[in-house]
Amino acid sequence: MFEIEVKNIFKAFKTVQAVSGISLSVKKGEFVALLGPNGAGKTTLVEMMEGLRKPDSGQILIQGKNWKKDENELRQIIGLSLQETRFPERLKVEEVIRLFASFYKLGHERVTQVMGLVGLEEKRKALTQNLSGGQRQRLALSVALLNDPQILFLDEPTTGLDPHSRYDLWNILKELKSRGNTTLLLTTHYMEEAQSLCDHIVIIDEGKIIKEGQLNDLLHPDAPNLDELFIQLTGKRLTDA
Amino acid sequence: MLKRNQLYQLVVCRFWETVREPAVLFWGIVFPVLISIGLGLAFSKNSETKFNFVIAQNSPTKLDSLLSVYGQKGTKNGKEVFVWTVEDSTLGNTLFSFIYFPWSDAIVSLKRGESDVILTDSMGKTRYHFDPFNAPAQLAYTKLSALLQSPTHISTAPQEIEPLTLKGVRYIDFLIPGLLAFGLMSSLLWGISYTIIECRSQKLLRRMIATPMKKSNYLIAIMFVRTIMNLIEALLLIFVVWLIFDIRIQGSMGALVVLFIAGNVAFTGLSVLLSCRTSKTETGTGLINLVQMPMMLLSGIFFSYHNFPDWSITAIKLLPLTALADGFRAIFNEGAGWLQVATPTAALFVMGLVCFVVGMKWFKWQ
Ligand SMILES: Nc1ncnc2c1ncn2[C@@H]1O[C@H](COP(=O)(O)OP(=O)(O)OP(=O)(O)O)[C@@H](O)[C@H]1O
Ligand SMILES: [Mg+2]
Numbered sequence: 001m002f003e004i005e006v007k008n009i010f011k012a013f014k015t016v017q018a019v020s021g022i023s024l025s026v027k028k029g030e031f032v033a034l035l036g037p038n039g040a041g042k043t044t045l046v047e048m049m050e051g052l053r054k055p056d057s058g059q060i061l062i063q064g065k066n067w068k069k070d071e072n073e074l075r076q077i078i079g080l081s082l083q084e085t086r087f088p089e090r091l092k093v094e095e096v097i098r099l100f101a102s103f104y105k106l107g108h109e110r111v112t113q114v115m116g117l118v119g120l121e122e123k124r125k126a127l128t129q130n131l132s133g134g135q136r137q138r139l140a141l142s143v144a145l146l147n148d149p150q151i152l153f154l155d156e157p158t159t160g161l162d163p164h165s166r167y168d169l170w171n172i173l174k175e176l177k178s179r180g181n182t183t184l185l186l187t188t189h190y191m192e193e194a195q196s197l198c199d200h201i202v203i204i205d206e207g208k209i210i211k212e213g214q215l216n217d218l219l220h221p222d223a224p225n226l227d228e229l230f231i232q233l234t235g236k237r238l239t240d241a
Numbered sequence: 242m243l244k245r246n247q248l249y250q251l252v253v254c255r256f257w258e259t260v261r262e263p264a265v266l267f268w269g270i271v272f273p274v275l276i277s278i279g280l281g282l283a284f285s286k287n288s289e290t291k292f293n294f295v296i297a298q299n300s301p302t303k304l305d306s307l308l309s310v311y312g313q314k315g316t317k318n319g320k321e322v323f324v325w326t327v328e329d330s331t332l333g334n335t336l337f338s339f340i341y342f343p344w345s346d347a348i349v350s351l352k353r354g355e356s357d358v359i360l361t362d363s364m365g366k367t368r369y370h371f372d373p374f375n376a377p378a379q380l381a382y383t384k385l386s387a388l389l390q391s392p393t394h395i396s397t398a399p400q401e402i403e404p405l406t407l408k409g410v411r412y413i414d415f416l417i418p419g420l421l422a423f424g425l426m427s428s429l430l431w432g433i434s435y436t437i438i439e440c441r442s443q444k445l446l447r448r449m450i451a452t453p454m455k456k457s458n459y460l461i462a463i464m465f466v467r468t469i470m471n472l473i474e475a476l477l478l479i480f481v482v483w484l485i486f487d488i489r490i491q492g493s494m495g496a497l498v499v500l501f502i503a504g505n506v507a508f509t510g511l512s513v514l515l516s517c518r519t520s521k522t523e524t525g526t527g528l529i530n531l532v533q534m535p536m537m538l539l540s541g542i543f544f545s546y547h548n549f550p551d552w553s554i555t556a557i558k559l560l561p562l563t564a565l566a567d568g569f570r571a572i573f574n575e576g577a578g579w580l581q582v583a584t585p586t587a588a589l590f591v592m593g594l595v596c597f598v599v600g601m602k603w604f605k606w607q
Contacts, residue, residue, distance in 0.1 A: 102250035
């Protein structure tokens with residue numbers, strides 16, 4: 001059985017077809033990267049898997065359950081960070097984490113633990129409005145990890161981080177991977193990120209999957225890295241840089 | 242164990258968010274108290290009435306000789322003015338101020354509102370020039386002509402005036418219950434609607450509903466903390482006006498508490514309804530003003546709505562703020578009990594619940 005199963009889903013906004021017919025299966029413990037340029041439909045797709053948006057058609061199963069019937073159960077086992085979340089500005093880091101911990105009935109111990117995990121202990125008394133961009137990302141990650149999720153969705157978790165912080169975050173995720181209990185789906189613009197973390201890479205453009213597979217299968221002599229591959233596939237660069 | 246309870250944590254966080262915003266504390270708690278003290282003092286002091294006259298004439302008249310006896314010479318903007326003070330311990334002193342100008346300047350000063358009436362003379366008799374539809378000018382004319390009739394014989398306190406200084410009939414008695422109702426309304430509209438809309442616009446609502454949080458707990462926490470803040474605000478205001486103006490609650494305390502809760506329910510419901518869909522704070526601000534402004538002007542918070550045309554009064558009485566303010570006034574000033582405020586209390590409860598249910602039905606969590 002698959003941890004996540006997405007079957008032929010479509011989603012349109014007023015004028016844009018954001019996702020048009022994507023199917024995807026993720027096995028337990030697998031780390032999957034969704035790669036694609038701006039506006040490819042990554043966020044829309046992930047938010048449908050997270051049960052935050054309803055697809056126009058198609059089916060999404062998480063551990064064989066669907067969002068309509070088993071929302072309460074699914075909320076307990078997934079963790080996520082949105083592409084952009086602003087936490088309440090006048091709350092301290094510790095208070096935010098404690099608040100979210102209470103939603104999972106978790107206490108002080110776990111709060112301290114995740115703060116340590118993402119390296120925010122020194123900032124525990126800081127108001128979230130005084131955090132730097134990278135520290136905010138870490139706060140979002142700590143909240144995503146609180147319930148020790150079986151399935152973790154991270155939407156561009158390292159955008160805006162300096163190389164060092166990005167490396168730290170990768171290490172946290174690699175540690176999770178080595179324990180093998182977590183299935184991860186992350187979206188990114190960075191091919192190094194996909195390369196170093198993920199077993200399976202899914203390339204999306206204009207709401208469709210244009211290529212997917214293991215890194216080694218995707219690359220070949222004409223396309224020695226993901227950037228080259230992407231240009232070959234779409235005629236576009238993955239990032240503006 | 243309590244620390245792991247989500248409702249407890251939501252309340253605690255809401256509380257910290259509220260008190261860590263100094264502006265909220267100032268506008269919510271200090272400002273209403275200051276405004277009531279300010280307005281209360283302004284309207285309860287035995288103040289003086291001042292009338293301004295311009296004398297535009299060539300030959301001296303009886304007025305000039307009177308002024309040389311009773312008037313006090315002074316200067317204003319380099320010009321010579323005479324002030325004739327008539328003392329009155331009941332109605333407050335009346336000051337008649339006179340300044341000499343040529344006719345054209347006199348007209349200018351009238352247009353600018355610097356003076357009420359222009360005086361000229363016609364064969365030894367004083368002539369009054371003023372806009373007959375201008376009430377203060379009319380009053381100035383009446384007062385001065387009476388004074389000139391009998392300049393030496395001014396009855397300081399007319400016998401027939403019995404000043405009413407009973408509790409409950411002063412302006413401040415009228416004002417405070419109104420301010421209490423108004424403060425409650427604006428605190429809820431801004432406190433609840435704005436919080437929800439901001440939370441939605443920052444995607445925080447969406448982040449929270451992606452957890453096992455119970456949605457109702459989120460709203461309960463906001464409402465609970467707001468109600469507690471309102472209670473503190475009201476108690477502080479009631480205490481201060483008791484201290485300064487000796488305002489006492491003459492009616493039933495129990496009825497007041499229940500009416501207060503009903504007001505909270507009514508405006509909480511309205512706030513949830515106002516904020517149920519939009520994620521733009523600008524739209525929210527507009528909606529809140531759209532509701533708040535007309536009620537502030539019409540519901541007789543600062544001045545009685547009985548000056549409005551008869552046909553509109555029926556409608557005004559249906560506004561929730563009118564119901565609340567009038568109810569508070571009845572309890573504070575008329576000694577009303579449960580029975581007299583039962584209708585507005587029930588109506589406010591019902592309105593709040595209906596708004597709340599509709600708002601929840603339309604509520605957008607993301
Ligand atoms: N709420 C919305 N209303 C209307 N259109 C939307 C909405 N959200 C997304 N879109 C559109 O859907 C398309 C896909 O957007 P999406 O956010 O999924 O892209 P993305 O791959 O996450 O891009 P990025 O890398 O910039 O985050 C875009 O064309 C976007 O303009
Ligand atoms: Mg995105």
